[in-house]
Every structure is written in C-alpha cells, then in structure tokens.
Amino acid sequence: MTSRSLIALVLPFASFLSCADPVLSDAVEAQGNETSGVDKGEFHRAGQPCVTCHQEGGPASDSPFTVAGTVFAQPKRQVGVESAEVRMTDADGTKHTAKTNCVGNFFVKPDEWQPRFPILVEVAKNNVRRSMRSAIGREGSCAGCHSTDLEPTDPFAQVGHIYLFATDEPGSPEGAADCKVDPKRPGTP
Amino acid sequence: MMLRRAMSLAFITGLALVSSLIACEGPDKGELERKVSTRASPGSFRTAGVTTVVERRCGSLDCHGTIGRNLRIYSANGLRLPNEAGLRPGAGETTLDEITANYQSILTLEPEQTNKVLDGADPNTLLFMKKPLELEKHKGGPAIRKGDDAERCLISWLKEDLVNPVDKDACARAAVFPKE
Numbered sequence: 336m337t338s339r340s341l342i343a344l345v346l347p348f349a350s351f352l353s354c355a356d357p358v359l360s361d362a363v364e365a366q367g368n369e370t371s372g373v374d375k376g377e378f379h380r381a382g383q384p385c386v387t388c389h390q391e392g393g394p395a396s397d398s399p400f401t402v403a404g405t406v407f408a409q410p411k412r413q414v415g416v417e418s419a420e421v422r423m424t425d426a427d428g429t430k431h432t433a434k435t436n437c438v439g440n441f442f443v444k445p446d447e448w449q450p451r452f453p454i455l456v457e458v459a460k461n462n463v464r465r466s467m468r469s470a471i472g473r474e475g476s477c478a479g480c481h482s483t484d485l486e487p488t489d490p491f492a493q494v495g496h497i498y499l500f501a502t503d504e505p506g507s508p509e510g511a512a513d514c515k516v517d518p519k520r521p522g523t524p
Numbered sequence: 525m526m527l528r529r530a531m532s533l534a535f536i537t538g539l540a541l542v543s544s545l546i547a548c549e550g551p552d553k554g555e556l557e558r559k560v561s562t563r564a565s566p567g568s569f570r571t572a573g574v575t576t577v578v579e580r581r582c583g584s585l586d587c588h589g590t591i592g593r594n595l596r597i598y599s600a601n602g603l604r605l606p607n608e609a610g611l612r613p614g615a616g617e618t619t620l621d622e623i624t625a626n627y628q629s630i631l632t633l634e635p636e637q638t639n640k641v642l643d644g645a646d647p648n649t650l651l652f653m654k655k656p657l658e659l660e661k662h663k664g665g666p667a668i669r670k671g672d673d674a675e676r677c678l679i680s681w682l683k684e685d686l687v688n689p690v691d692k693d694a695c696a697r698a699a700v701f702p703k704e
Contacts, residue, residue, distance in 0.1 A: 426665045426666050451665050451666075452663075452664055452665040453584075453587075453664060453665055453667060455702045466702070467702070468601050468614070468702075469580065469583075469584040469585075469601050469602065469702070470581075470584055470701070470702050471584065471586060472582075472584045472586050472587030472588075472663075472664040472665070472667070473586055473587055473663050473664050473665075474586030479586055480584075480585040480586050490604075490612050491603060491604040491605070491606050491607075491612065491613070492585065492589075492590070492591065492603050492604070492613070493585075493613070494585065494612075494613045494614060
C-alpha cells in the first residue's frame with residue numbers, strides 16, 4: 336500500500352472523528368451497558384436520560400424522542416408505574432398525553448408531538464396526581480434533572496427520580512406482575 | 525558679578541523646584557463624575573418580587589439553574605448555592621445569598637450595556653429581555669411574552685425611579701408559575 340493510498344483511507348475516518356460531538360459522546364458513554372436480561376426496546380434503561388441517545392447525532396437517532404422519561408412508584412419501592420398519564424402542555428398551549436408502560440417508561444416521538452419549550456408537566460394515575468413545580472425549559476429527558484438516588488453526586492443541582500407516590504400510600508403499585516422484564520429500576524434492590 | 529551669579533543660581537534652583545513639582549503631579553483627571561441610578565435596585569429586586577419571577581421563569585434545573593449557564597439563577601426549586609444548612613432543590617426558601625447571587629448574575633451578564641440601561645437606555649436592548657421575549661434566539665423558548673405580567677414586572681424594575689416604582693402586582697401575578 337502506498338503512503339498516498341493510506342492517507343486517502345485514513346482521512347475520511349479522521350474527519351468523521353473530528354465531527355463527533357465530544358459532550359454527547361461522553362454523555363452516551365456515561366449511561367453504561369444495557370442491563371442484562373433487558374433487550375433494547377421500550378422497556379430498557381428505565382430511569383436513564385432517554386433523549387441522550389434518542390436524538391439527532393445520538394446512537395438511537397433512527398428513533399428520536401422529543402420528550403421521554405420514567406415514572407416510578409416511590410423512593411423506597413422503585414418499580415415502574417404502569418399506565419400512568421404524563422400530561423404535557425407547551426408554550427403555545429398545545430397538549431399531549433403519554434402513557435407509561437410496565438417499567439414506567441414513556442416516550443413521545445416527533446410525529447406525535449413537537450413541543451415548543453417551556454413545557455408544563457403533570458403525572459397522574461387514577462385519583463393520584465403530581466404536578467411539576469417548575470417548567471421544563473429545554474431538556475427532553477426527565478432524567479436530565481430527575482436522576483438521583485438517595486445520595487446524589489451533586490446535592491445542590493440534582494433532584495430525585497419521578498415518583499407518583501411519596502410513601503406507601505394506598506394505591507402505590509408493587510410493580511406489574513405480567514411485565515416482560517423486571518419492573519424494578521435497574522440497580523435497585 | 526557675584527550678584528549675577530547668585531541670581532542665576534537662584535533662578536536655576538527655583539526652576540528645578542518648580543519642574544520637579546510639575547513632574548510629581550499626576551495628569552489632570554477632570555471632575556469625578558459619579559451618577560447614582562435608581563434603576564434596577566437590589567432592594568426592589570428582592571422586596572418587589574422580581575427575583576421570584578426570574579427564579580420561576582428562568583431558573584429551572586435544565587435551564588438557567590445550571591452552573592454551565594452564564595446567566596446562573598439560584599432558587600428554592602432549582603439550583604442551590606452550596607450551603608451547610610441542608611438546603612437542596614425543592615427544600616426551604618430561596619436564601620438572601622441566593623437572591624444576591626441572582627442579582628449579580630443579571631447585572632454582570634453584559635456590564636457595559638447594563639450601565640447604559642441604568643443610565644436611561646431602553647431595557648429591551650439587554651439580552652436579559654431579548655432572550656426570553658425571543659427577540660433573539662433562545663433555546664428555552666418564550667419564557668415571557670410582550671405585555672404579560674412578567675414582562676411588565678421586569679421592565680418596571682429596569683426603569684424604576686422615585687415616580688415610577690416596580691409594578692409589584694404584576695410581579696406577584698407573574699410569580700405564580702406554572703399556573704395550576
């Protein structure tokens with residue numbers, strides 16, 4: 336192989352690497368591997384920032400989301416809440432409601448709803464309803480902010496996951512028995 | 525002869541003294557011009573509830589309640605100033621230190637332009653107004669709208685004087701956000 340043909344081979348790779356977004360790459364890498372026993376799909380990575388990958392330029396750019404997240408039962412029982420309604424209203428007043436699956440995941444695709452930020456959100460199931468105290472300004476992933484366990488890495492800038500119940504209130508679910516995967520948040524006991 | 529020599533010596537000595545005095549004197553600074561503006565005062569930022577409007581409209585954790593933003597906003601429901609009182613996002617009230625930090629954050633965002641506004645220029649020339657009104661590209665969309673309570677509150681603060689105080693009622697209404 337001549338040196339000229341070697342350069343011609345390497346150059347496209349080098350230019351591709353230089354175009355990659357290092358911030359996005361780091362964010363994707365920080366999500367770690369898939370949980371064993373849970374394949375890629377609607378049940379995977381519950382509680383993680385979905386739009387990190389499901390966006391233009393991300394590894395799941397073929398399936399982008401405008402808003403996505405996970406609703407868990409309560410801090411001491413982090414199982415997904417199935418069939419919770421996630422009601423959203425954007426800056427133009429348009430509304431969209433998404434429903435959670437059995438691990439608590441919900442996602443909104445661009446052809447379903449493309450909100451204009453800021454958006455307001457409330458989560459409800461049966462007669463239990465929780466509204467966000469602030470508007471979402473730009474982040475499509477709930478877990479972009481709602482990401483901490485009991486011991487946050489930055490206690491001044493992070494808030495816990497989304498819980499529909501504060502404690503063992505009546506109606507707080509145990510987790511759907513017929514869920515294809517374990518409805519517990521990965522990594523929790 | 526002696527007299528002439530003594531006179532020229534005295535003249536040279538005098539000249540040397542005068543020139544050394546001139547050399548030690550600094551350049552003319554002109555008159556010290558100090559203006560005190562009544563606009564955007566720190567007192568009314570807190571007491572008229574301007575900070576609350578900014579906290580609610582701009583300070584969510586995914587927007588200006590992030591340490592990566594140059595207009596950084598602290599609030600009870602968003603980013604907290606590091607503290608030993610156990611105050612975390614969602615706990616307690618916004619502290620005086622956090623309000624002070626918010627004030628400094630707004631006023632130092634564009635120091636030169638802010639000075640012009642404090643000196644009478646149009647508040648809408650500030651990024652602080654242009655961004656949330658979407659007169660300039662704003663990733664967070666229209667955080668306030670022309671003519672709404674939030675805009676009236678912020679503009680009245682940026683223009684306040686003894687005759688035209690901050691529109692406290694507009695601030696109070698704009699602080700109820702998100703509305704139920």
